[in-house]
Amino acid sequence: MRADARKNRDHLLAVAGTVIAEQGAEASLRDIARRADMGLATLLRHFPTREALLDALLRTSFDELTAQAAELETSGSAADALVSWLRDCVAVAHEYRGVTELMAAAIEDPESALHASCVAMRAAGTGLLTRAQAAGTARTDIDGADLFALVAALAWLGDQSSFAPRADHLFDVVTSTVLTG
Structure with a gap:
């Protein structure tokens, strides 16, 4: 270029x-x-396309989240790693208002420009979740798809003016539900 x-x-x-x-x-x-x-x-x-623009915008952040997950898999406690990554993931999804709906659709659509980035990010989160589950610090009845949905839901809450002041509190409630003990 x-x-x-x-x-x-x-x-x-x-x-x-x-x-x-x-x-x-x-x-x-x-x-x-x-x-x-x-x-x-x-x-x-x-x-x-709009998706191509959003993919270019989000790809760097998603790639950073994927790299961060790889680093977190070998450092600190499994529960702390999962919560840290989730917080950063929600922050990225929230940074661009309204992108959570597109992310949710893209994960199911291999033709979407956002698909590969979303799949990689979900896989990174799944790795952290699996590690926490193996350590006995996360529920075993959820999977990476559930975790991805929780990220989208938490980011959506932050987008809503009436819920935004409660977003941090609700993040803590959700993560305490995902984690055991």
């Missing part, structure tokens, strides 16, 4: 991140392009 095209792409991603954080995942692509001082055609040349 040419240097100017890379610069435009990076600028579009930075602006898109800000707009989506403010307006949610359904923010107007035209508004993103306008705020980036570029035409819609330029945005669509780099990101032909």
Whole structure:
């Protein structure tokens, strides 16, 4: 990719991140392009679909969560590792308002641009959950799909203005339910 095209792409991603954080995942692509001082055609040349744009935005964060899970699998207690990763995962999902619905749909749709990133993230969480279950510190009647759904639910709570003040408390309630002892 040419240097100017890379610069435009990076600028579009930075602006898109800000707009989506403010307006949610359904923010107007035209508004993103306008705020980036570029035409819609330029945005669509780099990101032909909304999902492609969201995948580019989220991939770095999801890759970091996957790497973090790998590090946590060998350090600290299994329960602490799981809770730490869950907190960070919820924070990433919450950072871009409205993305949880897209993540939930993408995990079931292999054709989705977000599918691979979501599957990798779910697998990373499943590894931490399995480790905690093997250590006897997490319930054995849940799996990675349940954990992924809990992340989506907790991120959604943070998106709701009436629930946002209770999001941390509810995170603690949910994690204490997932963990045993």
